[in-house]
Amino acid sequence: xxxxxxxxxxxxxxxxxxxxxxxxxxxxxxxxxxAFAKRTVALVGTEVAPEWTATNPALGRYVEGGAxxxxxxxxxxVIGVLLGGFIGSVIGGRFKPTIxxxxxxxxxxxxAYALGGGAVMGFGAALAxxxxxxxxxxxxxxxxTGSWAFMLMVxxxxxxxxxxxxxxxx
Amino acid sequence: xxxxxxxxAFGSEEFRLLTAIVIGFVFGLSLEGAGFGNARKxxxxxxxxxxxxxxxxxxxxxxxxxGLYTLVGAGVVDLTAIWINPTYMWAQVVxxxxxGVGFIMAGLxxxxxxxxxxxxxxxxxxxxxxxxxxxxxxxxxxxxxPQLEWLYEHGRHVSLLPHVFHLSFPVVMLGVVVIAVAGFxxxxxxxxxxxxxxxxxxxxxxxxxxxxxxxxxxxxxxxAVALVSLAWKQAPPQxxxxxxxxxxxxxxxxxxxxxxxxxxxxxxxxxxxxxGIPGAFAVTDSTAIPVLAGAIPxxxxxxxxxxxxxxxxPATWPPTxxxxxxxxxxxxxxxxxxxxxxxxxxxLEQQAVTERQQQIAAFFSGSAVATTVVAPPPLLPSGGSHKxxxxxxxx
Numbered sequence: 431x432x433x434x435x436x437x438x439x440x441x442x443x444x445x446x447x448x449x450x451x452x453x454x455x456x457x458x459x460x461x462x463x464x465a466f467a468k469r470t471v472a473l474v475g476t477e478v479a480p481e482w483t484a485t486n487p488a489l490g491r492y493v494e495g496g497a498x499x500x501x502x503x504x505x506x507x508v509i510g511v512l513l514g515g516f517i518g519s520v521i522g523g524r525f526k527p528t529i530x531x532x533x534x535x536x537x538x539x540x541x542a543y544a545l546g547g548g549a550v551m552g553f554g555a556a557l558a559x560x561x562x563x564x565x566x567x568x569x570x571x572x573x574x575t576g577s578w579a580f581m582l583m584v585x586x587x588x589x590x591x592x593x594x595x596x597x598x599x600x
Numbered sequence: 601x602x603x604x605x606x607x608x609a610f611g612s613e614e615f616r617l618l619t620a621i622v623i624g625f626v627f628g629l630s631l632e633g634a635g636f637g638n639a640r641k642x643x644x645x646x647x648x649x650x651x652x653x654x655x656x657x658x659x660x661x662x663x664x665x666x667g668l669y670t671l672v673g674a675g676v677v678d679l680t681a682i683w684i685n686p687t688y689m690w691a692q693v694v695x696x697x698x699x700g701v702g703f704i705m706a707g708l709x710x711x712x713x714x715x716x717x718x719x720x721x722x723x724x725x726x727x728x729x730x731x732x733x734x735x736x737x738x739x740x741x742x743x744x745x746p747q748l749e750w751l752y753e754h755g756r757h758v759s760l761l762p763h764v765f766h767l768s769f770p771v772v773m774l775g776v777v778v779i780a781v782a783g784f785x786x787x788x789x790x791x792x793x794x795x796x797x798x799x800x801x802x803x804x805x806x807x808x809x810x811x812x813x814x815x816x817x818x819x820x821x822x823x824a825v826a827l828v829s830l831a832w833k834q835a836p837p838q839x840x841x842x843x844x845x846x847x848x849x850x851x852x853x854x855x856x857x858x859x860x861x862x863x864x865x866x867x868x869x870x871x872x873x874x875x876g877i878p879g880a881f882a883v884t885d886s887t888a889i890p891v892l893a894g895a896i897p898x899x900x901x902x903x904x905x906x907x908x909x910x911x912x913x914p915a916t917w918p919p920t921x922x923x924x925x926x927x928x929x930x931x932x933x934x935x936x937x938x939x940x941x942x943x944x945x946x947x948l949e950q951q952a953v954t955e956r957q958q959q960i961a962a963f964f965s966g967s968a969v970a971t972t973v974v975a976p977p978p979l980l981p982s983g984g985s986h987k988x989x990x991x992x993x994x995x
Binding site: 590 | 606607608613616617618619620621622623624625626627628629630631632633634635637638639640641643644645646647652655656657658659660661662663664665667668669671677681682683684685686687688689691692693694695696697698699700701702703704705706707708709710711712713714715716717718719720721722723724726727728729730731732733734735736737738739741742743748749751752753758759760761762763764769772773776784798812813816817820823824827828830831832
């Protein structure tokens, strides 16, 4: 099947915006992604070191009172994202097991950047209590002050670093 | 004000969770449709030849913002029932910068790495694993470095842009719309210039074989089923020992007069106006832990707040800790210890009680009568009757 083009960015933005709005109206909260990673760490933590997890400043609130860290709206939502991404890519003919990278970098180099970049993001999103979905998108739409500061700093960090990793992409 | 019918109120948390799968599904569809499963397309935002990230994100922010606050203004939506990201300014500034650095390194952000991996990209799988590693490293680091914990916890407040700029919501929204539309126009121009240099992002060629798609679907379904069952797994019933025991103010007063060495009093009031109980440590939820860690193992801990509502300790406290809570809190202390009512009746017993009450009140008000106060036998149960474990550092 010939891959269909990506959606018009403004159409995609409207669909995404309506999805976010429905999350506010139906569930009383915005969207998120990094919560999934944090809660998975909390889940493993309760198995391996329950006391450390319960008293940890970053993880304690996920297991407060013996709560199941995975029983959370955002965790279920990410499972929906997983399914939506798969179905969308298959229907659009864009599903492909491959590695996205620029022509000037090896597969190993790209994977190292993906892992390292993921770790830096994971750290930053944990510190800021949210990522591009939870802070920039959801907090941005709510006009939360800190979320706007976060959003501007994401772009600042990306542009500041772009020159140094240009071999990966261009 | 009672006209607000949204957000929906669900009878059970389980039903609310079910909405997440539908909303998440459309979220995933739109991210993938926008091309955000493709790390090259996302990275191009930072080399200016494909500004889709900016266009999609700001369009979405505009739609959700205008939609939400219009409904709030119309009284249909109760804003107080919606969770608003609190502002922790420095944590968000530093965390946002790191998020941007990691974004261009990985070519993906947390949400897009999910659609990247579910549309078959191996770099998405690795990036998502990296995010988990980063989350774990943060949890470890925040325990090790008090400076990082300070940065993480410092300055929490709820703040919205209209409050910061002292402008009304419509004016701020109009400003955001104008800036975003100007941004869209600019983005289209910038793209044209830089596309000549780098070329547009071509779509990934189609899959010819069917099998990897099926494999991915099966793998994904397995992961999804495992995760859902994890979420629905009931938390194991916790054997909760009786941690909180009530303590009458008068008994605490006697213990203080007797100068019992193994009693530690913690003042947990949120606002400390007026005097507290003599010898109490003024602590907050978070500073209580280091105070407790330095306590002698057999110490009996007595906590009090304003009015005695505090019967459960914060969950972050060591779970093995036994403690006493002061009945009636500081209010109870005032009415029972500092300004006691005269005991009813005229018998010898009542007279003795009244006399003792007056002695105690005098002791704590610092009057001369205090000298006549002698230490009575301890009224608190002995500290050895209940074992406490030391807080064990995990990991």
